[in-house]
Amino acid sequence: ATTVLNVWDQFFSEEPNKLMNEFVAEFQKAHPGVEIKRNVLDTDSIRATLPAALTAGQGPDLFYYDAGPAFLGPLVEAGLVADLTQEYAARGWDKSLVDWPVERVTYGNKIWGVPNEIEYTNVYVDLAVLDQLGMKDKLVADKDHPELLTLKSLDDFKAILEASKAKGIVPIAFGNRDPGRGGHLFSYFLTLTAGKDLVDKILFGDGRWDDPKVIDAWKLYKDYSTAGYYPPSPNAISYDEGNALFFNGAAATNITGTWLVGDIMGQVADPSKIDFFLLPSVSADLPLSAAAGIGSTFAVAEKSPNKQLALDFLDFIMSKDAGKRWLKEANIVPPIKDIDIKGLDLPPMMQRVVEGATLPLSYNLDVVMPAEWNDAMKTGTQSLLDGSSTPEDVAARMEQAWEKAKAEGRIWKAH
Amino acid sequence: MRQMTERLDQQSASAARRRGGGRPLGTAIRYLIFLGPAALLYVPFVLKPLIETFGLSLFAWNGVSAERTFVGLANYARALGDPIFWISLRNNLYWVVTSIVLPMATGLVIAVLLSAVRRGQRIYAGIFFTPVVLNLIIVGLVWGIIYNPLIGPLNRLLRAVGLGSLAIGWLGDRYAATPAIMVAGAWTFFGFCAVIFLQGLRTLDREQIEAATIDGAGPFRRFRKIIVPALSDQVTLLIVMSIIGSFKVFDIVYVMTKGGPDHASEVIATYMYWQSFMNGSLGYGAALAVMLTAVVAGASLAMMALRERD
Amino acid sequence: MASVELQGIGKRFGELSVIADLDLKIDEGEFVVFVGPSGCGKSTLLRMIAGLEDVSGGHLRIGGREVTDLDPAKRGVAMVFQSYALYPHMSVRDNMGFALSIDGTPAGEREERVMAAARILKIEHLVDRRPVHLSGGQRQRVAIGRAIVRDPEVFLFDEPLSNLDAALRGEMRMELARLHQRLGATMIYVTHDQVEAMTLADRIVVLDRGRIQQVGHPMDIYGRPDNLFVATFIGSPKMNVLDVVAGETMGGLLALSHPDLPPLALAVDGPSMAQGSPLKLGVRPNDLRFDVAEGGIVVKVDFVERHGDQTIVNCETESGLTLNVAIPGNVDTAPGNTHRLGLDSARCHLFADDGRLISRRPESNPARSR
Amino acid sequence: MASVELQGIGKRFGELSVIADLDLKIDEGEFVVFVGPSGCGKSTLLRMIAGLEDVSGGHLRIGGREVTDLDPAKRGVAMVFQSYALYPHMSVRDNMGFALSIDGTPAGEREERVMAAARILKIEHLVDRRPVHLSGGQRQRVAIGRAIVRDPEVFLFDEPLSNLDAALRGEMRMELARLHQRLGATMIYVTHDQVEAMTLADRIVVLDRGRIQQVGHPMDIYGRPDNLFVATFIGSPKMNVLDVVAGETMGGLLALSHPDLPPLALAVDGPSMAQGSPLKLGVRPNDLRFDVAEGGIVVKVDFVERHGDQTIVNCETESGLTLNVAIPGNVDTAPGNTHRLGLDSARCHLFADDGRLISRRPESNPARSR
Amino acid sequence: MRRRKTRHTLILHGVLIASALLTVFPLGLIALMAFKTNPEIFANPLALPGAWRWQQIGKAWTDGHFGPYYLNSLQVAVPTVLMVVIASTLAAYGLVFGRLPGARYALAAILLGLIVPLQAIIVSLFHDLGDMGLLNSLWGLSLAQAAVGLPFGIFMMRSFFLGIPKDLIEAARLDGAGDVTVLRRVVLPLATAPALTLATLQFMYSWNDFLLPLIILHDPSLRTVTLGLFYLQGGTYTLNYTMISAGVLITAVPIMVVFFLLQRQFIAGVTAGAVK
Ligand SMILES: Nc1ncnc2c1ncn2[C@@H]1O[C@H](COP(=O)(O)OP(=O)(O)OP(=O)(O)O)[C@@H](O)[C@H]1O
Ligand SMILES: Nc1ncnc2c1ncn2[C@@H]1O[C@H](COP(=O)(O)OP(=O)(O)OP(=O)(O)O)[C@@H](O)[C@H]1O
Ligand SMILES: [Mg+2]
């Protein structure tokens, strides 16, 4: 009799999807009598179906789901997710995995998931366009991380954007029809204006979302809009359409995250003309950073009859060897320590991504925040663009939502 | 009648033994045979969930936790104080008005034109009906492209005719999004209206039109004073359908804007879906669902009552 | 009031010629009824006069004015339709005032004219109702009222009473006649109901297959039908027709023979008949005398229909020929009884084999009155 | 063939009592016609006999057997509907054979019986057609055929001819009468057409508001109506009714006075009348003599309807009373002429103010035949 | 007069053709895009493709797994259609001719189903399906779709049955037919046209349905065509207009073919069932 292991994941992009299938095939080969059934869903669909499926006892054994108090949190509280704290010790994950991603799946001192991917925000740039603008020399190597590119100051960024605007090229390919995308920009800008410490203070201490520095981040977001750096009507452009602009050479830069590397490799006719850099912070005392997250995390269903099998599979895909393949074949940076990337022959851009992952990264906020806060932020990104809100309004709304969620205990408390 | 059927029930047992064809069935058996299959589907998959939804609306529940907190009518009270609920409801009302005016007016004009042609009527009707048979994902995609501010033909056209200032990001504009979706919605419905009207025109008393002709009414006046009123049956039918459809509208909004930007194009169904599935407020979502059902039922009943009275 | 003149009017529907080269002049104030079997073109003709159907050939004049290509609304005609064609969403008042509201008659005058028409038709109390809330006869009145209000020169009616039940039909018939007397307008009326034609018309136009068969005063049409078609079409029960054979002509009297008939000779006019040529002898059921003492035709009663005021006896001769006899009042007989029917030569109609009337000498003509 | 017996039959629709406590016995082989104004309960009564409507009270027997609660199919009745109710998707043959196929009659016998019925109705050539391809009259025949095939004990007809045009109606009427003669079955027939009732019925049942007003032979109903309702309901044109005042009774003769009438005395039966009590005098239009030399009622002609075979003259007396006179044939008169109408006391009907017939002494009764 | 008529006709057809073109324009646009390359689309979405790249359709077909999805869609739609047509016909017959005491209440309950938005019950429905073990199964989807489509089906068949003269049924009763016989031999033969229309409508609904498959089907191998199209567009972070357009064509063409084949009965049935 075969044991069926149901896995729901979100690896729908071509390469990760292929890699997952390979893992499945190999694992099945090594474990005769085991059949792994994958269900690949997009984010909205898995959010809509997974909680109900788990409650109904119809869900998967292993699933790849947004970590964060709005998503994994309720499942944990409802006792639907297996506690993996013991397993971390037993399987040595406490040693082999990077700490901060594990922290993102920790609630009340217990570990509930296995993160799979480190992602952070960055700025993709079309070198051909930059060359055309005569701005290539603005890109400089970071002083602490020579492998990483940055700019001397945000003013240089402005200069690039101005130049491309003057040439009729879209300065920043940005589509905000799915408002989560503006949220990435905000998270990034907040890292630049406030740094990780302030965010930590708000998340875990007595900081507030209507802090002037938060408002500054919104102002930056809004200024770029006023200055015409975004395409016309970003609220009408989907994220995909925004990316398509950039891929087709119609935009100079694209502020998004490392998750896009794979698609750039696959979709852009000549990927070598694309590179990325990290924006400098507004003040020199803040280190080079970005907004980072783990996207989603693997977790095991508490009710699953095949927990160990699921964990075996996780063990299999989180090994160092597997880690290399995530990097090489799927352009995904796994939170696995000390992967030797030499000899992997990664493309230069990917090498930079790996390097960047070692920075003191801040938070990509949407995945660690409660739902109503997310709604306040996301609608804020849209209403700022059409001028129906001010940065102060949005900040106030975020604070209000935060206080409510906090009072109701629906926030992320790792410890 | 009841008396009679009961008596027949007693006879039917012996009659059944005698012959096949002509025996009357007992009331219970008739219920079983005729309504049984429907009930087998309808009760567990529609009625029961509906009742459960009502039950759910009295609780606060995030959809996963084991215990639900009974909150009474708090979810309903919450809706009344929720600005997005009111935006959604207002949008639904816009939908009602627009979908009565836009597709019905277009459909009526098309139907009148169609009724005047002898040849090719069916081919035209078929073409106008095509959008009706497409699924909403396709509709969303197709119109997404038309409204696309980057490559969309609509803005290209506007610019080409010198109306570049009107070339906005349709689906991303808080004022334009809902109307833009409604136009797409009208595209999927006007063909249906046209076919219904066309059928009505076919059964229209030709002598009425002739009487008006002799009375001196020109084509326009005949249309306005005779034809349109004569289609009142069709009009009420389509209005009822529009009302129900407009309150229930979901797919097309979901695939085109997901209720955005900033909840500006939200309708109750999408907001309810968002609350239930994306925001983990299933109790609140259920309350919205119940209110939506009540509104639709009320509006349809009112409409039908109006129709009866006339 | 206006005359209506049709000159060489023809109508084709595609290949099908429905009416060919028809001439007719209707005088001012005349009440003319078109009758004929279904499909003979009555409605088509009426609709051409109204302008609802364009003519394929010929000329149409109303009140002397050429209207062949004129817009229906400008011809000064009003039409009452079989289906009434009332506007269901308008009140009776609005139905009747519709034409006036279109030609811009001021509201005050409109109301006056509508109410005047309503008074004529005794429907003043109904003016605020919708057509659905009216009985059949009331609807019919509204339809007529709508025509009256326009004060047309010519009224056109297309089987206006055919949707009513018998009793109401009788009543409306009388009302129409009174209306004609009162308004004195030219009226053209299509029907396939003989009683209507007979009782309403100043002149009847009998049509068959798009051709005029006879035009004339109702009693002339009834009493002196021009041909076999008109003879059998008009009159109920139908005229009895016997196949007879021409015998000798002596002194203007043509001898006719038929196995069941006693010898018979009719005074005919015109050229003498070839002996032995087949002819048709027509006699109306109410022109046969029942129970003559001697002679006559011997028949056996097949069937008796008692209507109360008259009795129709369906009989059969020895050779199997069926004859209907209509007798006023009630008659004592039963199926199987034998009777003698008296045939009055003065009340016989004679037709050639092709249906043409063989004209009779005046003195022996079927009289117009008893 | 079976008798049909209704005993204390009542019918309520919710609160509305449509028929109350009705008794009627119909003999084997009888042809009984129900007439009455619309809504009087004719159809309801018929449908109760068929079993399509259950009775609210009373008993129903067919052929002596209690059927009050029996299934329609088991009552041995067949019904012909006004709408024909032919199965549109079946051929004529299958329509007619449907009942037999249900009760399991073998195909061979079924075919035989269907064809036998088709022969009776002369529709053998149509058996393979669908109803849509038949004319109105043919459909009617199929509907009757469907009833015949079942060889029922009782035939029920609900206005079976009302959808046909006048000519066809006359023809079908005759066929139905022949059919009854031939089959000898009990037939119950609902109509509101008087001619049908008069010509078809062995007995007529006149209904009004769910009550039987009179049951009797057609000529009795016509000649001796039991009350004013029956008198005016039966007969066309309608009986003239005059409001008269009772005078002295002398020697069994009751004097009646009316301003327009010459002195009149009728031989009445029963208790004498209070002097001065208001009465109704009825006289049929064809019982008035036209143009009597002297005496009589002086009238002015208002209106003349010439039907060819008879003339209806609508007259008015000096006091404004309207009288209709029906005269066979054609009559020489015109609106405005003055005539004298002869009133034959033997042909008058006298009713009390509440409509009850005041019975007359036999010798002076309106005769059943002239 | 004659000439005026011809001119009228010409203008009429002109207007109609223009409206027809406007109606199909969005679809034509998509059809063109299926043959273009993405850069071509960005350059000018309205232009004709540089070459007719049929292979793009093939690629969308295989990459989108439309082959198996078609089979899934059929496997769902066919039982759904059968269930709805059979259950609706029986129920409508019962409501109209069945002499069922209290039928009014049954009808009211069904009409309620006509106005309840599916989203309103989807959460509870989902849990109920789970309890019955019907999640992630094509059968479960069929049952749910049939239940949701049923009220309309009953409504439509009922409207049709109301138009059947009562006399006809009574004639059959007098002829000795019981309920089953009346239904089978009198009513059903008459109901083929509306039943066919209902079947077509239900097929379209089932084929186009998005929300129920999205919620119910978890195993990707069970996806329906519509779901397949959705994942084709929503499944990647990059917008591949070419692929999506090809997917749209693949999904839309069969339903349009079905519609055009059955158009005559279908439109007749839509109106017959609707206006009552
Ligand atoms: N629009 C049309 N196209 C083709 N043929 C027509 C049209 N209208 C009428 N006809 C034909 O013309 C002939 C005369 O029709 P018309 O309606 O004038 O007859 P009618 O005398 O009024 O008959 P009825 O008594 O049945 O009303 C018929 O044979 C009919 O079929
Ligand atoms: N199903 C019903 N529910 C309520 N009232 C009814 C019903 N059927 C008939 N009636 C009423 O019963 C009365 C008698 O109706 P019925 O149909 O028997 O009349 P009828 O004599 O046949 O009239 P008609 O000549 O118009 O056919 C009418 O007042 C009618 O409105
Ligand atoms: Mg006609």
Ligand SMILES: [Mg+2]
């Ligand atoms: Mg009746």
